[in-house]
Amino acid sequence: MAGRPKIFDEQEAIQKATEVFRNKGYDTASADELLNAMGIGKGSFYLAFKGGKQELYIKSIEQFSENFYKKLAEGMAKSGNGIEFIKKFFLMQADSSDCEKERGCYLGNSLVQLSEKDEDIKRISAKILRKLQQLFAEEIRKAQETGQIKNAEDPEILAWHLTNLWNGVHVTRRMENSPKILRSLIEMNLKMLE
Template sequence: MAGRPKIFDENQAIEKATEVFRNKGYDTASADELLNAMGIGKGSFYLAFKGGKQELYVKSIEQFSESFYKKLSDGIKNSENGIEYIKQFFLSQAYSPDCEKERGCFLGNSLVQLSEKDAQIKKTSVKILKKLHHLFVEVIEKAQENNQIETRENPEILAWHLTNLWNGIHVTRRMESSAEILKNMIELNLRLLN
């Protein structure tokens, strides 16, 4: 016998838990708050997430990052110029309503705050960053082949620069709330893609 069937949509439940984690953070999100948001009882929770809150958090990061990556990847594929799309993506981070100073960006926060606390979260974080890095490498190589950018810097290094910029924005945003300052900082970093 396979046990009791799930009576809830796991992806939807994880999405609701993600909002709690975004608002409260991993450490301060209580089990009751998570269960209430997800709309499930303890029995169903531990049946679906045998590793408890930690497993839920890892799945939350993975699901959130997949959605983030798909949106970015699809945007690049559907654009006429991948480099310009990436530049606009970064510049939009200065004004993004999804990354309020108090909450920061969920994915950025999880990578910065918790990757050193937990081996599974660190492993997940590394996987996410390498996937993002690989996407940037592909776009830069294509732009160099098509003479959309002048720089002949190594695409691997330029992609790490962008990955580092993405991480840095989330850290800087916690200390600097001026969208104009963030925009100027991002523009300075993006000059390497000319």
């Protein structure tokens, strides 16, 4: 016997749980809140997520990060100018909604809050950052080869700087609510792409 078949869409359920985690945080999101949001019962939950809340959270981070990366990579590919796309991507961080400032970036929060507490989350976080860094490095390398940017620093290091900026902006944004200040900080860092 293979067991009972799933009677719910796992990706959709994880997406609904992600909203609970984003709003409440991992520690304060209760099992009841997660089950209600996902629209499933305890039996179905533990059949699908044998590791319970922690496994759900890890799958939530993985699904969220894959969607984030896919949108970013597709947007960059379609833009026709990867460096300008990167600049706009960062400058948009300064103008995020108040809700996002309070909640922060879901991925950024997972990196800061839980990566030191859990090896699986730490591994996933490192993978996310590495993929982001590689995406930036590829665009920087192309821009250096075509003369679009004059900075001759190692594209890998420049890309790590951008990845570090992405992390830092999400932490700073939670404390500093002035888009003007955030924009100035971001613009200062983006000068390396000239």
